[in-house]
Amino acid sequence: EDAVPKQKVxxxxxxxxxxxxxxxxxDPSIPWTDTLVVSxxxxxDVDVDDxxxxxxxxxxxxxxxxxxxxxxxxxxxxxxxxPSDYFAEMVKSDTHMERIRQRLLDEGASIKRSE
Amino acid sequence: DDAPTDAPVLKKRNxxxxxxxxxxxxxxxxxxxxxxxxxxxxxVKKDSKLDSKNHLHLxxxxxxLNNCNNALYFExxxxxxxxxxxxxxxxxxxxxxxxxxxxxxxxxxxTGNCLKGSRGLLSFxxxxxxxxxxxxxxxxxxxxxxxxxxxxxxKPFIDHILTFSLIDEKIWFRNYQIIEKDPLQPNGPPxxxxxxxxxxxxxxxxxxxxxxxxxxxxxxxxxxxxPAAVRSALRREKxxxxxxxxx
Numbered sequence: 084e085d086a087v088p089k090q091k092v093x094x095x096x097x098x099x100x101x102x103x104x105x106x107x108x109x110d111p112s113i114p115w116t117d118t119l120v121v122s123x124x125x126x127x128d129v130d131v132d133d134x135x136x137x138x139x140x141x142x143x144x145x146x147x148x149x150x151x152x153x154x155x156x157x158x159x160x161x162x163x164x165x166p167s168d169y170f171a172e173m174v175k176s177d178t179h180m181e182r183i184r185q186r187l188l189d190e191g192a193s194i195k196r197s198e
Numbered sequence: 199d200d201a202p203t204d205a206p207v208l209k210k211r212n213x214x215x216x217x218x219x220x221x222x223x224x225x226x227x228x229x230x231x232x233x234x235x236x237x238x239x240x241x242v243k244k245d246s247k248l249d250s251k252n253h254l255h256l257x258x259x260x261x262x263l264n265n266c267n268n269a270l271y272f273e274x275x276x277x278x279x280x281x282x283x284x285x286x287x288x289x290x291x292x293x294x295x296x297x298x299x300x301x302x303x304x305x306x307x308x309t310g311n312c313l314k315g316s317r318g319l320l321s322f323x324x325x326x327x328x329x330x331x332x333x334x335x336x337x338x339x340x341x342x343x344x345x346x347x348x349x350x351x352x353k354p355f356i357d358h359i360l361t362f363s364l365i366d367e368k369i370w371f372r373n374y375q376i377i378e379k380d381p382l383q384p385n386g387p388p389x390x391x392x393x394x395x396x397x398x399x400x401x402x403x404x405x406x407x408x409x410x411x412x413x414x415x416x417x418x419x420x421x422x423x424x425p426a427a428v429r430s431a432l433r434r435e436k437x438x439x440x441x442x443x444x445x
Contacts, residue, residue: 093420100330100416103291103408104337110210117212118344119356123323123363131366141372142392145361148321149376149390152356164378165313165355172314174237174395175303186306 220272240315240351254411290409303396310375310393312358317345325364
Protein backbone atom coordinates (compact mmCIF):
# COMPACT_ATOMS: atom_id res chain seq x y z
CA GLU A 84 0.00 0.00 0.00
CA ASP A 85 1.14 3.48 -0.71
CA ALA A 86 1.89 5.57 2.29
CA VAL A 87 -0.32 8.59 2.60
CA PRO A 88 1.87 11.59 1.77
CA LYS A 89 2.34 13.77 4.78
CA GLN A 90 0.49 17.01 4.28
CA LYS A 91 2.69 19.88 5.31
CA VAL A 92 1.01 22.53 7.39
CA UNK A 93 0.88 25.74 5.48
CA UNK A 94 1.37 28.92 7.44
CA UNK A 95 0.56 32.21 5.82
CA UNK A 96 -0.17 34.68 8.56
CA UNK A 97 -1.03 37.68 6.41
CA UNK A 98 -1.82 39.96 9.33
CA UNK A 99 1.54 39.33 10.98
CA UNK A 100 3.38 39.69 7.67
CA UNK A 101 1.76 43.06 7.04
CA UNK A 102 2.50 44.19 10.59
CA UNK A 103 6.16 43.20 10.29
CA UNK A 104 6.47 44.98 6.98
CA UNK A 105 5.03 48.09 8.61
CA UNK A 106 7.75 48.02 11.29
CA UNK A 107 10.69 47.75 8.89
CA UNK A 108 9.33 49.85 6.04
CA UNK A 109 11.54 52.67 4.81
CA ASP A 110 10.13 56.12 5.25
CA PRO A 111 8.05 56.88 2.15
CA SER A 112 9.41 60.42 2.08
CA ILE A 113 12.95 59.35 1.22
CA PRO A 114 13.79 60.16 -2.40
CA TRP A 115 13.92 57.48 -5.06
CA THR A 116 17.66 58.02 -5.41
CA ASP A 117 18.16 56.49 -1.95
CA THR A 118 16.78 53.09 -2.89
CA LEU A 119 16.91 52.89 -6.71
CA VAL A 120 14.05 50.39 -6.75
CA VAL A 121 11.96 49.97 -9.87
CA SER A 122 8.91 47.77 -10.20
CA UNK A 123 7.99 45.85 -13.31
CA UNK A 124 4.25 46.24 -13.97
CA UNK A 125 3.88 42.70 -15.31
CA UNK A 126 4.21 39.23 -13.93
CA UNK A 127 6.32 36.70 -15.77
CA ASP A 128 4.32 33.70 -16.94
CA VAL A 129 6.63 31.42 -18.83
CA ASP A 130 7.44 27.78 -18.70
CA VAL A 131 10.39 27.62 -16.31
CA ASP A 132 11.99 24.81 -18.26
CA ASP A 133 12.00 26.84 -21.45
CA UNK A 134 15.39 28.47 -20.92
CA UNK A 135 15.27 30.78 -23.90
CA UNK A 136 11.89 32.34 -23.25
CA UNK A 137 12.47 32.53 -19.52
CA UNK A 138 15.73 34.44 -19.97
CA UNK A 139 14.08 36.66 -22.57
CA UNK A 140 11.28 37.53 -20.14
CA UNK A 141 13.77 38.37 -17.39
CA UNK A 142 15.82 40.41 -19.85
CA UNK A 143 12.70 42.38 -20.75
CA UNK A 144 12.05 43.06 -17.10
CA UNK A 145 15.61 44.32 -16.62
CA UNK A 146 15.45 46.46 -19.78
CA UNK A 147 12.19 48.02 -18.64
CA UNK A 148 13.80 48.74 -15.27
CA UNK A 149 16.87 50.31 -16.83
CA UNK A 150 14.84 52.59 -19.09
CA UNK A 151 12.46 53.58 -16.32
CA UNK A 152 15.37 54.31 -14.02
CA UNK A 153 16.98 56.50 -16.63
CA UNK A 154 13.93 58.74 -16.89
CA UNK A 155 13.59 58.79 -13.10
CA UNK A 156 17.25 59.74 -12.75
CA UNK A 157 16.77 62.58 -15.21
CA UNK A 158 13.81 63.80 -13.15
CA UNK A 159 15.86 63.78 -9.96
CA UNK A 160 18.88 65.22 -11.83
CA UNK A 161 20.86 62.25 -10.62
CA UNK A 162 24.01 61.21 -12.50
CA UNK A 163 23.30 58.01 -14.41
CA UNK A 164 25.62 57.41 -17.34
CA UNK A 165 29.28 57.05 -16.65
CA PRO A 166 31.32 59.58 -18.64
CA SER A 167 33.69 57.93 -21.06
CA ASP A 168 36.71 59.49 -19.33
CA TYR A 169 35.82 58.11 -15.92
CA PHE A 170 37.96 55.12 -15.06
CA ALA A 171 37.87 53.07 -11.90
CA GLU A 172 38.31 49.53 -10.75
CA MET A 173 35.82 47.12 -12.28
CA VAL A 174 34.10 44.10 -10.80
CA LYS A 175 35.83 41.75 -13.22
CA SER A 176 39.54 42.22 -13.71
CA ASP A 177 41.18 42.96 -17.05
CA THR A 178 42.71 39.48 -17.16
CA HIS A 179 39.29 37.94 -16.64
CA MET A 180 37.77 40.10 -19.40
CA GLU A 181 40.64 39.11 -21.68
CA ARG A 182 39.83 35.43 -21.06
CA ILE A 183 36.19 36.09 -21.91
CA ARG A 184 37.24 37.84 -25.13
CA GLN A 185 39.59 35.02 -26.04
CA ARG A 186 36.84 32.48 -25.52
CA LEU A 187 34.47 34.42 -27.77
CA LEU A 188 37.17 34.56 -30.44
CA ASP A 189 37.83 30.83 -30.12
CA GLU A 190 34.16 30.07 -30.43
CA GLY A 191 33.83 32.26 -33.50
CA ALA A 192 36.84 30.58 -35.08
CA SER A 193 35.54 27.07 -34.48
CA ILE A 194 32.18 27.99 -36.00
CA LYS A 195 33.97 29.33 -39.08
CA ARG A 196 36.07 26.20 -39.36
CA SER A 197 33.05 23.94 -39.28
CA GLU A 198 31.31 25.86 -42.05
CA ASP B 199 18.28 77.98 30.18
CA ASP B 200 16.55 74.80 29.15
CA ALA B 201 14.45 76.11 26.31
CA PRO B 202 14.28 73.48 23.56
CA THR B 203 16.71 74.35 20.84
CA ASP B 204 15.45 73.96 17.35
CA ALA B 205 16.98 70.74 16.13
CA PRO B 206 17.89 70.91 12.47
CA VAL B 207 15.39 69.01 10.38
CA LEU B 208 17.20 65.78 9.62
CA LYS B 209 16.67 64.44 6.18
CA LYS B 210 15.46 60.86 6.22
CA ARG B 211 18.00 58.57 4.67
CA ASN B 212 18.21 54.98 3.66
CA UNK B 213 20.87 53.65 5.99
CA UNK B 214 21.76 50.02 5.59
CA UNK B 215 24.73 47.87 6.35
CA UNK B 216 24.76 44.16 5.79
CA UNK B 217 26.74 41.50 7.61
CA UNK B 218 27.69 38.71 5.22
CA UNK B 219 28.93 35.39 6.50
CA UNK B 220 28.59 31.68 6.03
CA UNK B 221 28.57 28.53 8.06
CA UNK B 222 31.43 26.08 7.90
CA UNK B 223 31.50 23.46 5.20
CA UNK B 224 30.79 25.62 2.16
CA UNK B 225 32.11 24.49 -1.20
CA UNK B 226 34.19 26.58 -3.58
CA UNK B 227 31.16 27.49 -5.67
CA UNK B 228 29.30 28.78 -2.62
CA UNK B 229 32.36 30.72 -1.56
CA UNK B 230 32.66 32.30 -5.00
CA UNK B 231 29.00 33.28 -4.91
CA UNK B 232 29.61 35.00 -1.60
CA UNK B 233 32.59 36.90 -2.90
CA UNK B 234 30.54 37.97 -5.94
CA UNK B 235 27.90 39.39 -3.64
CA UNK B 236 30.56 41.10 -1.57
CA UNK B 237 32.12 42.76 -4.58
CA UNK B 238 28.75 43.95 -5.91
CA UNK B 239 27.45 45.39 -2.65
CA UNK B 240 29.82 47.96 -1.13
CA UNK B 241 27.76 48.26 2.05
CA VAL B 242 28.46 44.65 2.96
CA LYS B 243 30.73 43.71 5.84
CA LYS B 244 32.08 40.24 5.48
CA ASP B 245 32.82 38.26 8.58
CA SER B 246 34.52 34.95 9.20
CA LYS B 247 32.63 31.69 9.15
CA LEU B 248 30.26 30.95 11.95
CA ASP B 249 31.35 27.93 13.91
CA SER B 250 28.04 26.55 15.04
CA LYS B 251 24.95 25.73 13.04
CA ASN B 252 22.79 25.55 16.13
CA HIS B 253 23.51 28.93 17.63
CA LEU B 254 22.09 31.29 15.07
CA HIS B 255 20.99 33.60 17.86
CA LEU B 256 24.61 34.78 17.92
CA UNK B 257 24.13 36.40 14.54
CA UNK B 258 22.13 39.47 15.64
CA UNK B 259 24.81 40.19 18.26
CA UNK B 260 27.52 39.78 15.66
CA UNK B 261 25.71 42.14 13.31
CA UNK B 262 25.40 44.67 16.10
CA LEU B 263 29.12 44.46 16.84
CA ASN B 264 29.78 45.29 13.19
CA ASN B 265 27.27 48.16 13.12
CA CYS B 266 25.07 46.25 10.71
CA ASN B 267 21.29 46.31 10.64
CA ASN B 268 20.93 43.43 8.17
CA ALA B 269 22.43 39.99 7.92
CA LEU B 270 22.90 37.67 4.97
CA TYR B 271 23.89 34.25 6.20
CA PHE B 272 24.77 31.31 3.97
CA GLU B 273 24.28 27.94 5.54
CA UNK B 274 25.78 24.88 3.89
CA UNK B 275 24.40 21.46 4.71
CA UNK B 276 26.01 18.14 3.83
CA UNK B 277 28.57 20.02 1.72
CA UNK B 278 26.08 20.29 -1.11
CA UNK B 279 22.90 22.10 -0.09
CA UNK B 280 22.98 25.83 0.36
CA UNK B 281 20.50 27.88 2.32
CA UNK B 282 20.40 31.64 2.51
CA UNK B 283 19.02 33.59 5.42
CA UNK B 284 18.12 37.20 4.78
CA UNK B 285 17.38 38.96 8.04
CA UNK B 286 16.80 42.34 9.54
CA UNK B 287 18.67 42.55 12.81
CA UNK B 288 18.07 42.91 15.70
CA UNK B 289 14.27 42.69 15.55
CA UNK B 290 13.56 40.62 12.47
CA UNK B 291 12.04 39.40 10.29
CA UNK B 292 14.20 36.71 8.73
CA UNK B 293 13.61 34.77 5.53
CA UNK B 294 15.09 31.34 4.98
CA UNK B 295 15.57 30.29 1.38
CA UNK B 296 17.07 27.38 -0.51
CA UNK B 297 19.67 28.39 -3.10
CA UNK B 298 19.87 26.45 -6.37
CA UNK B 299 21.29 26.83 -9.87
CA UNK B 300 24.26 28.91 -8.82
CA UNK B 301 26.42 30.41 -11.56
CA UNK B 302 29.16 32.75 -10.44
CA UNK B 303 30.83 35.67 -12.18
CA UNK B 304 33.91 33.56 -12.85
CA UNK B 305 32.12 31.77 -15.64
CA UNK B 306 33.21 32.94 -19.04
CA UNK B 307 29.75 32.89 -20.58
CA UNK B 308 28.66 36.09 -18.90
CA THR B 309 30.44 38.89 -20.68
CA GLY B 310 29.24 41.99 -18.85
CA ASN B 311 31.22 44.06 -16.43
CA CYS B 312 30.51 47.01 -14.17
CA LEU B 313 32.26 49.43 -11.86
CA LYS B 314 33.31 47.97 -8.57
CA GLY B 315 31.01 49.49 -6.01
CA SER B 316 28.57 51.20 -8.35
CA ARG B 317 25.06 51.25 -6.97
CA GLY B 318 22.85 48.78 -8.76
CA LEU B 319 19.24 49.34 -9.67
CA LEU B 320 16.80 46.84 -8.18
CA SER B 321 13.94 45.54 -10.29
CA PHE B 322 11.09 43.48 -8.87
CA UNK B 323 8.30 42.06 -10.97
CA UNK B 324 4.64 42.49 -10.18
CA UNK B 325 4.24 39.09 -8.57
CA UNK B 326 5.99 40.41 -5.46
CA UNK B 327 3.05 42.77 -4.94
CA UNK B 328 0.44 40.06 -5.13
CA UNK B 329 1.11 38.26 -1.88
CA UNK B 330 1.82 39.52 1.60
CA UNK B 331 4.98 37.42 1.90
CA UNK B 332 6.11 38.73 -1.48
CA UNK B 333 5.74 42.31 -0.31
CA UNK B 334 7.73 41.60 2.82
CA UNK B 335 10.44 39.84 0.82
CA UNK B 336 10.64 42.81 -1.53
CA UNK B 337 11.08 45.16 1.40
CA UNK B 338 13.81 43.06 3.00
CA UNK B 339 15.64 42.61 -0.32
CA UNK B 340 15.42 46.36 -0.93
CA UNK B 341 17.31 46.88 2.32
CA UNK B 342 19.87 44.17 1.72
CA UNK B 343 20.58 44.34 -2.01
CA UNK B 344 20.02 48.06 -2.48
CA UNK B 345 23.21 50.05 -2.01
CA UNK B 346 22.52 53.09 0.17
CA UNK B 347 23.77 56.40 -1.26
CA UNK B 348 26.24 57.10 1.53
CA UNK B 349 28.02 53.74 1.27
CA UNK B 350 31.66 54.66 1.51
CA UNK B 351 32.91 52.77 -1.50
CA UNK B 352 29.93 53.55 -3.73
CA LYS B 353 30.56 55.08 -7.14
CA PRO B 354 28.42 57.94 -8.42
CA PHE B 355 27.09 56.28 -11.60
CA ILE B 356 24.59 53.58 -12.42
CA ASP B 357 25.75 50.83 -14.70
CA HIS B 358 24.05 47.64 -13.63
CA ILE B 359 20.65 46.31 -12.60
CA LEU B 360 19.76 43.45 -10.27
CA THR B 361 16.50 41.75 -11.16
CA PHE B 362 14.32 39.63 -8.94
CA SER B 363 11.57 37.72 -10.75
CA LEU B 364 9.02 35.44 -9.17
CA ILE B 365 8.55 32.55 -11.55
CA ASP B 366 7.03 29.27 -10.47
CA GLU B 367 7.04 30.35 -6.79
CA LYS B 368 10.79 30.82 -6.93
CA ILE B 369 12.85 33.98 -6.94
CA TRP B 370 15.20 34.21 -9.92
CA PHE B 371 18.17 36.53 -9.53
CA ARG B 372 20.05 38.08 -12.43
CA ASN B 373 22.53 40.94 -12.74
CA TYR B 374 22.91 42.87 -16.02
CA GLN B 375 25.24 45.58 -17.18
CA ILE B 376 23.46 48.56 -18.71
CA ILE B 377 25.02 49.64 -21.99
CA GLU B 378 23.81 52.85 -23.49
CA LYS B 379 25.78 52.97 -26.69
CA ASP B 380 25.45 50.67 -29.58
CA PRO B 381 28.98 49.32 -30.10
CA LEU B 382 28.33 49.18 -33.83
CA GLN B 383 27.25 52.82 -33.96
CA PRO B 384 29.30 54.68 -31.35
CA ASN B 385 28.04 58.04 -32.51
CA GLY B 386 24.46 57.01 -33.15
CA PRO B 387 21.50 57.66 -30.87
CA PRO B 388 21.88 56.18 -27.39
CA UNK B 389 20.14 52.86 -27.18
CA UNK B 390 19.92 50.89 -23.97
CA UNK B 391 20.91 47.26 -24.09
CA UNK B 392 21.96 44.77 -21.44
CA UNK B 393 24.72 42.23 -21.02
CA UNK B 394 24.65 39.76 -18.20
CA UNK B 395 27.36 40.10 -15.56
CA UNK B 396 26.37 37.38 -13.15
CA UNK B 397 26.05 35.80 -10.69
CA UNK B 398 22.84 33.84 -11.17
CA UNK B 399 20.86 31.91 -8.64
CA UNK B 400 17.36 30.76 -7.83
CA UNK B 401 15.88 31.07 -4.36
CA UNK B 402 13.02 28.97 -3.02
CA UNK B 403 11.47 30.61 0.01
CA UNK B 404 11.06 28.13 2.84
CA UNK B 405 9.99 30.05 5.89
CA UNK B 406 9.69 33.55 7.23
CA UNK B 407 10.27 34.06 10.93
CA UNK B 408 9.12 37.00 12.96
CA UNK B 409 12.43 37.56 14.76
CA UNK B 410 16.02 37.67 13.57
CA UNK B 411 17.00 34.00 13.25
CA UNK B 412 14.31 33.19 15.80
CA UNK B 413 10.68 33.73 16.62
CA UNK B 414 7.43 32.29 15.36
CA UNK B 415 6.92 31.26 11.78
CA UNK B 416 4.67 33.68 9.95
CA UNK B 417 4.97 32.04 6.54
CA UNK B 418 5.92 28.59 5.39
CA UNK B 419 6.05 27.32 1.86
CA UNK B 420 3.95 24.16 1.52
CA UNK B 421 5.56 23.31 -1.82
CA UNK B 422 9.07 23.12 -0.49
CA UNK B 423 10.60 19.67 -0.33
CA UNK B 424 14.01 19.48 1.25
CA PRO B 425 16.80 18.44 -1.13
CA ALA B 426 17.66 15.54 1.14
CA ALA B 427 14.11 14.21 0.82
CA VAL B 428 14.34 14.52 -2.96
CA ARG B 429 17.55 12.53 -3.04
CA SER B 430 16.23 9.87 -0.70
CA ALA B 431 13.08 9.50 -2.80
CA LEU B 432 15.24 9.04 -5.90
CA ARG B 433 17.32 6.40 -4.17
CA ARG B 434 14.25 4.59 -2.92
CA GLU B 435 12.79 4.52 -6.41
CA LYS B 436 16.02 3.07 -7.70
CA UNK B 437 16.00 0.52 -4.89
CA UNK B 438 12.41 -0.46 -5.64
CA UNK B 439 13.29 -1.01 -9.26
CA UNK B 440 16.12 -3.30 -8.26
CA UNK B 441 13.91 -5.11 -5.77
CA UNK B 442 11.20 -5.82 -8.33
CA UNK B 443 13.75 -7.00 -10.89
CA UNK B 444 15.27 -9.41 -8.39
CA UNK B 445 11.92 -10.99 -7.47
